[in-house]
Amino acid sequence: MLxxxxxxxxRFGGLLAVAxxxxxxxxxxxxxxxxxxxxxxxxxxxxxTGVIPLNAGAVFFKGERTSGxxxxxICRRGIARTFQATTLFREYTVLQNVLVxxxxxxxxxxxxxxxxxxxxxxRERRARERAHVxxxxxxxxxxxxxxxGQLPHRDQKALALALTLATGAELVIxxxxxxxxxxxxxxxxxxxxxRLREQGVTVLLVEHDMKAVMGVCDTVTVLDHGVRIAEGxxxxxxSNAAVIxxxxxAEEPGA
Numbered sequence: 542m543l544x545x546x547x548x549x550x551x552r553f554g555g556l557l558a559v560a561x562x563x564x565x566x567x568x569x570x571x572x573x574x575x576x577x578x579x580x581x582x583x584x585x586x587x588x589x590t591g592v593i594p595l596n597a598g599a600v601f602f603k604g605e606r607t608s609g610x611x612x613x614x615i616c617r618r619g620i621a622r623t624f625q626a627t628t629l630f631r632e633y634t635v636l637q638n639v640l641v642x643x644x645x646x647x648x649x650x651x652x653x654x655x656x657x658x659x660x661x662x663x664r665e666r667r668a669r670e671r672a673h674v675x676x677x678x679x680x681x682x683x684x685x686x687x688x689x690g691q692l693p694h695r696d697q698k699a700l701a702l703a704l705t706l707a708t709g710a711e712l713v714i715x716x717x718x719x720x721x722x723x724x725x726x727x728x729x730x731x732x733x734x735x736r737l738r739e740q741g742v743t744v745l746l747v748e749h750d751m752k753a754v755m756g757v758c759d760t761v762t763v764l765d766h767g768v769r770i771a772e773g774x775x776x777x778x779x780s781n782a783a784v785i786x787x788x789x790x791a792e793e794p795g796a
Contacts (some may be wrong), residue, residue, distance in 0.1 A: 543568040543712055544600070545564075545565045546563055547599050549562045551596050558584045559585055570744075571743075573748060574763070575788065577765065588600065590612055591609075596606050602615075610745070616710070621708045624701075629697060632687065633689055634687060640672055642703070678733075679699040679700075702718070705760050713745070731756065734746075735757060751789065761775055771784045
């Protein structure tokens with residue numbers, strides 16, 4: 542398994558947001574995390590990426606404990622994420638945003654940067670090549686020189702994913718990648734997710750578009766009030782009585 546959560550819990554005052562959660566994410570899979578409002582999904586993402594500390598349990602990535610590490614160190618180890626609200630360097634160009642992602646994990650000492658050493662130039666060349674490949678794969682080459690804050694919503698979502706992938710992450714955590722997209726744009730995002738899986742990138746996502754979740758995920762974990770109530774293939778989840786009662790039967794599942 543690439544990622545493992547063992548008995549993870551997080552409390553905010555008197556509210557137990559995540560309760561004794563254990564789950565695994567297989568290498569090379571697309572794994573969905575779903576549930577109604579307040580289920581604890583975003584909290585789980587924050588615990589995995591070190592944004593907030595655990596109260597109990599542990600998180601392991603590639604067999605090594607990562608809970609307790611700083612978010613920057615967790616990113617360097619190969620976990621990167623997007624957020625519900627698209628987080629970009631809005632005054633930078635599209636290309637500059639992707640290069641920032643590449644530089645987050647590229648080791649560079651001050652001297653080599655100041656004196657433009659051969660090693661530094663080589664890192665820059667590789668970063669730009671990687672950025673171009675990512676922009677091309679996500680349909681952003683034509684807007685590479687545009688300021689990120691001026692992009693339409695679909696392109697901002699794609700750029701957030703490109704920035705995340707630029708870190709070289711083995712596990713990409715996506716928080717509602719379909720939110721605000723048209724049907725055509727959702728279909729394109731689904732194709733992108735499948736290409737990532739083919740390229741060996743593991744994806745863990747929260748998404749409320751159940752058609753997309755059931756169509757693209759290999760495994761789905763369902764939370765309700767911070768507790769895991771089911772886990773299985775999309776077909777198994779769709780026929781699970783507890784899941785139907787807690788979530789799938791709701792008329793308008795929230796964010």
